Amino acid sequence: MEENEKKTGTLGFLWNLMDRFSGDKVIFLIALFLMLISVISVFSSTPLLARELGSDRMSIMVDQLKAVALGFTIIFLLYYFGRVEWYRKLSMLGFLVSFAILVVLVFNLNLGIVKAGSINGARRILVVAGKQIHVYEFVKLFMILYLGWALDAYKSHNFRWAKLISEKIPRLAFLGKDFWQKVLYIYLPIALITLMVMMGSNSSAIFIGGIMILMILVGGIDGKDIAIMVAALLVGFGLMFGAYKTGILKESRIGTAISRITQDDDATMNTLLSAPRGSREWNDARDELKQPVGAMLAIKEGGLLGKGIGNSTQKYAVPVIFGDYMFSFIIEETGLWGAALIILLYFSLLARGTMVAKECDKYYDKMIVTGLILLVTGQAFMHMAVNVHLPLVPQTGQTLPLVSHGTNALLVFSLVFGILLSISKDARENMARREAEAAPIIEHEDNWTQDTTA
Secondary structure, eight states, X not given: OOTTSOOOHHHHHHHHHHHXXXXXXXXXXXXXXXXXHHXXXXXXXXXXXXXXXXXXXXXXXXXXXXXXXXXXXXXXXXXXXXXXXXXXXXXXXXXXXXXXXXXXXXXXXXXXXXXXXXXXXXXXXXXXXXXXXXXXXXXXXXXXXXXXXXXXXXXTTOOHHHHHHHHHOGGGGGGGSHHHHHIIIIIHHHHHHHHHHHTTOHHHHHHHHHHHHHHHHHTTOOXXXXXXXXXXXXXXXXXXXXXXXXXXXXXXXXXXXXXXXXXXHHHHHHHHHHSOTTSHHHHHHHHHHXXXXXXXHHHHHHTTXXXXXXXXXXXXXXXXXXXXXXXXXXXXXXXXXXXXXXXXXXXXXXXXXXXXHHHOOSHHHHHHHHHHHHHHHHXXXXXXXXXXXXXXXXXXXXOOTTTSSOHHHHHHHHHHHHHHHHHHHHHHHHHHHHHHHSOOXXXXXXXXXXXXXX
16 A cells, blocks of 8 residues: 555544644644543533532433534634634734623623523523523633734824724823723723623733733733833722622622631631531531532542542532532542643644744744743643642632533633634644745755766
8 A cells, every 4th residue: 555545534534634634733732632631521420510500421421423524523613714804803803802791790780691590699691592602701712802903003103993983082182192902902901801700700900810810911012001000900909899898789799809818717727617517607618518528538538549530529519519619529530640631632733832932933923822832831730739729829710621511611712722723723824925925045056966987
């Protein structure tokens, strides 16, 4: 059989498919591995969820398989048909869309087919035609796309509306200045979105605000301006705290943030040990410690080799181990080897994303790749830090990207990987073109191969 003959069969099809794949193969394989891990992990970790839903784990796994299939479809559609020009045009609307849907949440609006909804007493979802949409998952993506456009527009001096308004209205001439354009297009959107998200989720506000600040730092914005923006955010948090204390924002999540920051786990443990079993103090202390202590116990019991797939015991005790504490669950069943694999996958994604960003020849492409990689890896490492109870890290809920249970999060991260692969395809083509056009390091004469001994 000739070496260039096409392989046949299922393996041959997959081999030929990967051979024709012009995007970054490592990023694609990382997405594939994480999704496969999610199917196994969700099936094994959801007995409590199955009981709550009146279902069974097999049905939940089937739903997860459907979500994974839809996620792969999104990835391939964006990879094959997505164009950077489309992303750029849609990115301009990222802030407006985020602001609009957050207004519905903050003011608890009911617009008929679209209305605000709540989970565990916090307004975090939109109910659209009876389907729940987890707003903050989409806001993360929309704001990164928007910032990619805004930073590129700032670098190219292309804030058209600000210039037009400054020229037409003399009183607003200051909008034509560089600093005020940054305030209007970059700093104000970051501050508004972060504060609005904080009304329903402290962890999402911290994460979204942190990722956006990191993104503009990487984008080369002046450090002094960033310090001013951080100061403005702190002032905003202070005003919100004052409003909470006076009762204006009593329904917000600010009280939850305060309790988590000031929470003393040792004192809570002492209460659990000393209070009469079954008393109100004992029940409150048990509820506060159930998830973090259960997660730490899962890690301890997992040890080096783990208990084996399906043998977790903490999945019967920790209510959301399939979501916010998935990393702990993986360690319990697969040990430190499983944890090392997960960490390696996300570190590899960070490294490959950095390489793709360097290969991009347009600033917008670089910033979008940078922001999306920061989103995925930043959320993954924050999830791990919470699970291992890292000091100074508040116990906040963030899912493990592409692994934890949750259709909305999986679909959003599928969009992320689809956009990454689409841009990586263009980046690799740019790299190949530059290599083809580059002159050789050493020039040779045309007759250098001739036999000089003849």
